[in-house]
Amino acid sequence: MLALADEERHGYGIKREVEFRTGGIVKLGPGTLYGTLQKMLADEWIEECGERPDPEAADVRRRYYRLTRIGRRLAAAEASRLENLVRVARSKDLLANRGTTS
Amino acid sequence: MNPRYQKVSNLLERFYGSLLLAYPSEFRHEYGAEMAQFFRDDCRRTACRSGLSGLLWQGLRTLADVARSAPGVHMEILRQDLRFAFRMLWNSPAFALTAILALALGIGANSAIFRLVDGIVVMPLPFPEADRLMVVWEKNPKGIDRNSVSPPNFADYRAASKSFSGIAAFYEDSANLIGSGEPEHLLSSMVSPEFFDVVGVSPAIGAGLTAEAGAPKVVLSYGLWQRRFGGDPQIIGRALRIDDKSYAVGGVMPAGFHFGSADVAVWMPMPFDPARFSRQARFLSTVARLRPGVSPAQARAELDAIAAGLAGSYPASNRGWGVTLLPLKEQVVGEIRRSLFVLLGAVGFVLLIACANVANLLLARSARRQGEIAIRTALGASGVRIVRQMLTESVLLALIGGGVGWALSWAALEMLKALAPAAVPRLDEVSVNGWAIAFTFAVALLTGVVSGLAPAWRISRPDLNAGLKEGMANRRSFGGHWLRGALIVSEVALSLLLLLGAGLLIRSFLHLQRLDPGFDPDGALTLTLDMPASRYASDVQRAAFVQHAIERVRALPGVASAGMISTLPLTGGEGFNRFGFTVEGSEDGAAGDHRFYARWISPGYLGSMAIPLIQGRDFTDRDRQGSSPAVIVDAALARRYFPNQNPVGRFLRLSYAKTAPREIIGVAGEVRLVSLDREPAPQIYVPVLQEPRIQTMSLVVRNSADAAATAETIRGELRAIDRDLPIYDVQPLAGRVAQSLAPRRFSMLLMSLLAALAMILAAVGVYGVISYMVGERLHEIGIRVALGARPVEILLLVVKQGMQHALLGIAGGLLVALLLVRVLAGLLYGVSPMDRWTFGAAAVLTAGVALMACLIPAFRAARADPIDALRFRWTPE
Numbered sequence: 001m002l003a004l005a006d007e008e009r010h011g012y013g014i015k016r017e018v019e020f021r022t023g024g025i026v027k028l029g030p031g032t033l034y035g036t037l038q039k040m041l042a043d044e045w046i047e048e049c050g051e052r053p054d055p056e057a058a059d060v061r062r063r064y065y066r067l068t069r070i071g072r073r074l075a076a077a078e079a080s081r082l083e084n085l086v087r088v089a090r091s092k093d094l095l096a097n098r099g100t101t102s
Numbered sequence: 103m104n105p106r107y108q109k110v111s112n113l114l115e116r117f118y119g120s121l122l123l124a125y126p127s128e129f130r131h132e133y134g135a136e137m138a139q140f141f142r143d144d145c146r147r148t149a150c151r152s153g154l155s156g157l158l159w160q161g162l163r164t165l166a167d168v169a170r171s172a173p174g175v176h177m178e179i180l181r182q183d184l185r186f187a188f189r190m191l192w193n194s195p196a197f198a199l200t201a202i203l204a205l206a207l208g209i210g211a212n213s214a215i216f217r218l219v220d221g222i223v224v225m226p227l228p229f230p231e232a233d234r235l236m237v238v239w240e241k242n243p244k245g246i247d248r249n250s251v252s253p254p255n256f257a258d259y260r261a262a263s264k265s266f267s268g269i270a271a272f273y274e275d276s277a278n279l280i281g282s283g284e285p286e287h288l289l290s291s292m293v294s295p296e297f298f299d300v301v302g303v304s305p306a307i308g309a310g311l312t313a314e315a316g317a318p319k320v321v322l323s324y325g326l327w328q329r330r331f332g333g334d335p336q337i338i339g340r341a342l343r344i345d346d347k348s349y350a351v352g353g354v355m356p357a358g359f360h361f362g363s364a365d366v367a368v369w370m371p372m373p374f375d376p377a378r379f380s381r382q383a384r385f386l387s388t389v390a391r392l393r394p395g396v397s398p399a400q401a402r403a404e405l406d407a408i409a410a411g412l413a414g415s416y417p418a419s420n421r422g423w424g425v426t427l428l429p430l431k432e433q434v435v436g437e438i439r440r441s442l443f444v445l446l447g448a449v450g451f452v453l454l455i456a457c458a459n460v461a462n463l464l465l466a467r468s469a470r471r472q473g474e475i476a477i478r479t480a481l482g483a484s485g486v487r488i489v490r491q492m493l494t495e496s497v498l499l500a501l502i503g504g505g506v507g508w509a510l511s512w513a514a515l516e517m518l519k520a521l522a523p524a525a526v527p528r529l530d531e532v533s534v535n536g537w538a539i540a541f542t543f544a545v546a547l548l549t550g551v552v553s554g555l556a557p558a559w560r561i562s563r564p565d566l567n568a569g570l571k572e573g574m575a576n577r578r579s580f581g582g583h584w585l586r587g588a589l590i591v592s593e594v595a596l597s598l599l600l601l602l603g604a605g606l607l608i609r610s611f612l613h614l615q616r617l618d619p620g621f622d623p624d625g626a627l628t629l630t631l632d633m634p635a636s637r638y639a640s641d642v643q644r645a646a647f648v649q650h651a652i653e654r655v656r657a658l659p660g661v662a663s664a665g666m667i668s669t670l671p672l673t674g675g676e677g678f679n680r681f682g683f684t685v686e687g688s689e690d691g692a693a694g695d696h697r698f699y700a701r702w703i704s705p706g707y708l709g710s711m712a713i714p715l716i717q718g719r720d721f722t723d724r725d726r727q728g729s730s731p732a733v734i735v736d737a738a739l740a741r742r743y744f745p746n747q748n749p750v751g752r753f754l755r756l757s758y759a760k761t762a763p764r765e766i767i768g769v770a771g772e773v774r775l776v777s778l779d780r781e782p783a784p785q786i787y788v789p790v791l792q793e794p795r796i797q798t799m800s801l802v803v804r805n806s807a808d809a810a811a812t813a814e815t816i817r818g819e820l821r822a823i824d825r826d827l828p829i830y831d832v833q834p835l836a837g838r839v840a841q842s843l844a845p846r847r848f849s850m851l852l853m854s855l856l857a858a859l860a861m862i863l864a865a866v867g868v869y870g871v872i873s874y875m876v877g878e879r880l881h882e883i884g885i886r887v888a889l890g891a892r893p894v895e896i897l898l899l900v901v902k903q904g905m906q907h908a909l910l911g912i913a914g915g916l917l918v919a920l921l922l923v924r925v926l927a928g929l930l931y932g933v934s935p936m937d938r939w940t941f942g943a944a945a946v947l948t949a950g951v952a953l954m955a956c957l958i959p960a961f962r963a964a965r966a967d968p969i970d971a972l973r974f975r976w977t978p979e
Contacts, residue, residue: 010136011137011140012139012140012143012144015144027163029163029164029166029167029170029171030137030141030144030164030167031125031137031164031167031168031171031172031175032167032170032171033140034129034133034136034137034140034171034175035129035171035174035178037133038129038132038133038175038178039178042178042182062136063136
């Protein structure tokens with residue numbers, strides 16, 4: 001969902017964004033990705049925003065997705081939940097080591 | 103890209119294309135192209151970065167991706183369908199409730215009957231390796247193949263056969279438990295020493311019937327131990343007096359153990375050596391355990407050989423006699439199996455009717471949802487997806503119905519257990535197991551698919567334009583008239599079949615109930631008493647007691663007459679006290695195949711039973727010991743052995759005693775002895791005062807006063823003669839007759855319930871469809887009325903439409919019935935399975951119910967205001 005937070009993306013774009021953000025650790029396969037997309041579409045967390053040519057590869061048309069308002073609020077809520085979690089973890093010095101090394 | 107990589111990449115892409123088939127078609131339709139594109143992009147990127155190995159690695163990773171994500175996608179679609187289905191049902195509660203109720207009734211009835219069949223017929227008997235337990239009967243020359251075995255024959259089979267690890271014999275007898283409180287009459291099983299080993303069940307406490315020094319041992323049933331001895335753990339070794347003999351308690355059987363009659367309360371050692379007994383006295387039942395690896399056929403062959411040997415050695419008793427070897431389970435459940443399978447078929451029909459009903463409801467609803475479906479199709483939902491959605495709805499309905507049905511089946515089963523006659527075996531073993539749950543679930547699932555299939559099929563092929571236009575004219579093409587017509591036809595046909603089955607059972611029951619048993623069951627009270635051997639050791643004592651007791655009872659106020667008999671009619675006991683006789687002075691008598699049932703009666707018995715005396719005189723107090731031997735024969739015997747002769751004054755010699763020939767002094771009316779559905783068999787009454795050899799007698803009192811009050815007075819009167827006299831089985835004579843009909847009453851009742859259920863379901867189905875059709879045609883009806891059609895014409899129009907289908911169903915049902923009724927033949931009495939009247943009545947009744955179901959919507963149509971009807975743009979709901 002975060003991959004869609006800043007701009008509309010197509011499926012392969014989402015994959016590349018996720019890969020980039022996680023430093024290549026998370027490699028989404030097409031099945032996993034589209035399975036998740038379908039579920040999020042059904043729950044109206046994301047929506048399709050039309051089909052248009054991919055500017056990077058002019059010969060293919062791709063469907064683009066973006067967050068809905070609900071989806072955005074959900075993502076924000078989840079992020080703040082995680083943020084709280086991290087804050088707690090930090091206050092207990094759980095993350096101290098990583099904090100210094102990175 | 104490197105051309106070699108390009109080749110591999112193309113190959114992988116094609117491979118991925120086929121992998122996509124693992125996803126639901128709808129998902130594939132939606133995302134397949136993009137996923138392929140995604141994969142292509144990925145391949146290209148990987149090929150550039152990491153070459154061939156990267157590509158292959160990519161292929162493997164994608165395979166894992168498909169395996170991981172495809173089930174999730176399927177589940178997701180199911181989740182969406184379910185959520186949608188729930189919402190649809192929630193939004194039309196009337197539809198949902200009707201459908202769930204119909205399904206619950208159908209599935210519940212099936213579940214209950216399945217559990218009966220499973221518990222009684224399918225499950226092994228509750229003994230270790232029960233499939234190796236067999237029963238040995240003797241087969242008599244006249245074709246009775248389950249005749250009891252005589253003790254010496256049993257001893258010879260036991261000694262000579264090698265096929266069995268053990269053969270045991272037993273017979274049931276009455277036992278009077280005396281001391282420590284009220285004398286109590288019990289049913290006992292007299293068993294040979296190997297009995298418990300063969301059956302394979304040991305006492306829960308104690309060592310059993312082991313022969314040691316001291317008093318002989320008895321084994322108590324768990325119920326008796328609890329009831330009479332309060333479950334005393336110190337019971338082993340305790341002394342008991344049974345029939346004036348001393349015994350020690352050797353053990354208590356586990357709870358729930360029974361073998362033979364369910365009421366056996368005590369197992370006792372057989373009080374004689376079987377080898378030293380008359381070979382003609384056949385009264386033993388047997389149970390045998392096959393050795394591992396020996397087949398029943400081998401055992402049968404061996405027993406046949408032994409029987410042939412016995413016939414050669416003892417021609418007087420064994421010539422012509424053979425052996426029947428049966429699995430014990432066949433013996434226990436053989437008789438009820440047919441009734442149960444007929445019932446199982448009947449509930450299957452009820453379920454089919456419920457299915458048809460729900461299919462009809464779904465069809466009608468699908469027509470209402472035509473617009474919705476058309477829109478979804480226009481928006482790109484595939485036919486498969488819509489079918490899937492429809493099936494999800496019907497399966498959901500069926501599963502909810504199945505859950506409710508499961509609950510209903512509990513209640514139904516408890517009711518069945520309460521209603522079932524004692525003669526139904528193994529009822530206490532019927533319980534819930536995994537099979538019953540799996541069966542119910544499977545039936546529910548199947549029901550859902552079957553009832554959803556037709557509507558789903560209809561709806562997946564809508565005419566888009568018609569649907570979107572929501573026009574009146576197109577509705578009729580959509581609803582699938584012929585399909586709904588076919589459903590009505592089959593519902594009516596199925597319920598006719600059930601009605602017919604119930605009708606035949608009812609008719610045979612009524613036939614039996616109207617049957618003259620040969621005596622008047624109303625206004626008479628019966629009880630049974632035992633004269634213990636200790637206080638009534640001699641014939642003189644017994645005769646004196648019988649005479650004294652009858653005199654005192656007769657003198658009671660409200661008592662019209664009283665008498666005693668050794669065994670009342672209709673108390674079972676096939677082959678009980680059956681002997682041969684010869685007619686003095688006739689040459690053919692020597693053959694010895696003149697068989698009769700012997701009953702010992704007191705003066706006044708015939709009168710108390712209202713059995714007519716056709717010729718001669720009744721016994722009197724003067725027919726006592728020392729007077730000239732007399733008998734009364736019944737009309738069945740007189741007709742058979744004295745055709746066109748007067749039997750009175752002739753002399754008979756009875757095979758059971760070597761006394762002087764007895765004079766026939768009277769002929770009594772014939773009586774149904776063994777059961778109501780058996781023709782009266784020849785019978786001879788012996789005066790008990792003359793031959794007082796019977797310890798257990800039943801008293802019959804014809805009374806004018808209140809039966810219950812009389813029972814207490816009589817009991818008091820008898821106790822006044824003998825304080826310790828065991829008196830039991832006190833009940834009106836009519837009750838005994840009813841009891842003997844109980845198994846038939848049970849199957850009749852169940853079948854009638856099912857038929858009623860089927861009728862209601864079918865009527866609701868017909869009503870629903872006709873109302874729907876009327877709604878559809880309301881516009882047309884309005885036009886007709888506007889053009890001058892009278893209400894009665896409209897009425898006829900609607901009724902005709904409905905009745906066409908109903909009559910077709912009736913005709914079809916009758917045709918199928920002609921093929922199916924044969925399975926009922928064994929359950930009927932005095933009624934042909936093809937009984938014309940029952941067929942006619944069932945057809946008329948079914949037609950009547952269908953007519954009623956048509957009339958309600960027809961009246962509504964006939965009353966319709968043409969203006970409203972014309973203005974009406976029909977929107978159902």
